Amino acid sequence: MAKDSSVQDKDKPVKINKWDSSAVKNALDDAVKEVLTKKFNYVENFKLMDGRLVMCGIAVGVAMFALLWDYLYPFPQSSCVLLFCVITYFVMMLILTLYTTYKEKGIFVVTIQKDPAGFVPDNIWEASSYIKKYDDKYNLVLSCKDGKTGTLREASLVKSVANFFDDSGMLIYEVLEPEISKLHNSLLSDRKEK
Incomplete structure (x- = not known):
């Protein structure tokens, strides 16, 4: 029996050279993209x-x-x-x-949150990130443009990359995924409060 593709992605460990800041950023960006597209089932938009x-x-x-x-x-x-x-x-x-x-401003993924019923316009989610040269801080900005009101909400995360990788350079998905989910849920709760 074949495994689900989202389960396979989590099972494949991502190992990088932890001293290569580009590889570190790309691995983290790919994991954020995976959370948005696989966990939340948002559709990726490639227009940008x-x-x-x-x-x-x-x-x-x-x-x-x-x-x-x-x-x-x-x-x-x-x-x-x-x-x-x-x-x-x-x-x-x-x-x-x-x-x-x-225009791009470091945005590495744009996803669309479709309304299951199709009555409410789609929400647009964007994720952008950067790591300054010679710095260990991963700066992630997650933004959501509400399809109904057009308001833009943003939440950011600044953490050391050492929080997400072990000593051998393996990405610890189980640590990163809750952080992304927390950012995502904070934007959803902001929308409900307004």
């Missing part, structure tokens, strides 16, 4: 990441067009087209940088 992929796709398409044009019409003939493509590529990279800095 799709925006980045579209911009990257346009930039790569422009670069490929420049390569093809230069192959068909060698350099002296293709100089104007190459100049246009190079400028377009750098403009796309500037737009991408602005998009990731001001």
Whole structure:
């Protein structure tokens, strides 16, 4: 008999190099994403990441067009087209940088809490995080945009990464999951109080 996929994910231990802050952050982010999508059964929304992929796709398409044009019409003939493509590529990279800095803002997952009856508009949950360089504090911000009222509520968590990993670098899911659930439930209770 096959195991449920959510049970399998918890059974697979996540082991990382605890001195690699990027690996630590990514492991914690993946665990937070798993809690939102598997435990609370929220549907992941990829629109934010799709925006980045579209911009990257346009930039790569422009670069490929420049390569093809230069192959068909060698350099002296293709100089104007190459100049246009190079400028377009750098403009796309500037737009991408602005998009990731001001629109994404460290958001690594966007999920949708659908109303089972379908009468109330969906709530949007976003999770963003960061770890400062040479710091052991994991900063997590969980936000919920109420579909009915449009109000945005946020809750944050700042804890040492040592709380969530053992000495060998294994993620202790049983310690992280209650912290995420507590943040999540505090946002739900805020909504009920208002």
